[in-house]
Amino acid sequence: MNMRFKSVFAVTALAIISLSTTIRAETAAPQAVDQVDIQQYAGKWYEIAHLPMYFQRKCVSNITAQYSLNADQTMRVLNSCRIANGELISSEGVAYSQNAGNSKLKVSFLPQGLRWIPFTKGHYWVLRVDPEYKVALVGGPSNKYLWILSREPQLDEATYQSYLETAKHYGYDVTKLIKLPH
Structure with a gap:
């Protein structure tokens, strides 16, 4: 009986290891696009979805x-954004390019006089943007932050699903995305 238990345990452990290796093989570390035309990227974007963040x-x-x-x-x-009482709140920051292609930025929302403080800037990587700069997927080197942005307040379902697939490929847990109305 003990030998049988050990055999079942060993087979189960091998199956779990194999499954976890397969899952990891299907995802890749987030990668920023090679190039972002800052002039085209500038302007207003509507957030379609985001991972929860403080x-x-x-x-x-x-x-x-x-x-x-x-x-x-x-x-x-x-x-x-609008908060529960209907008030519009905002936060102003600055983004600093971290690569020649302007696709990896660091963003700070601290007051201007405090932006020199190390470790106070967040990663903002453009992971995908369509050729016409109408839809973008933004994240960073970890899977902690993710946004799907659009030039329009609504995004058609096929495009949304396509951007979700890109996020999944990069290892993001898209089941946690929050979609808020416009």
């Missing part, structure tokens, strides 16, 4: 991001 905990609808190019080649970021 900074968006009060948002209940109308989440948008407005990007504009600053004279020093950084990007001004203005995020806004």
Whole structure:
């Protein structure tokens, strides 16, 4: 009986290891696109979905991001949303390019005088953007943050599912995505 238990345990352990290896093989580490045209990327984006994050905990609808190019080649970021009482709240930050293709940025929402503090900038990687800059998938080197953005308040289901597949490929848990109305 003991030998039989050991055999069943060994087969089960091998199956679990094999399954976990297969799951990992199907996903890849997040990769930013090679190039982002900052002029085309600038403008207003509507958030279609995001992974839960502390900074968006009060948002209940109308989440948008407005990007504009600053004279020093950084990007001004203005995020806004509606909260439960109907009030529009916003947060202004700056994004600094981290690569020649402008697809990996670091973003800070600290007051300007405190932005020099190390480890206070978040990763903002453009993981996918359509050729016309109408839809984008944004995340980072970890699977902690993810946003699906669109130039329009609604996104057709086929396009949404396509961007979900890209996120899944990069190992994001898309079952946790939050979609809020516009």
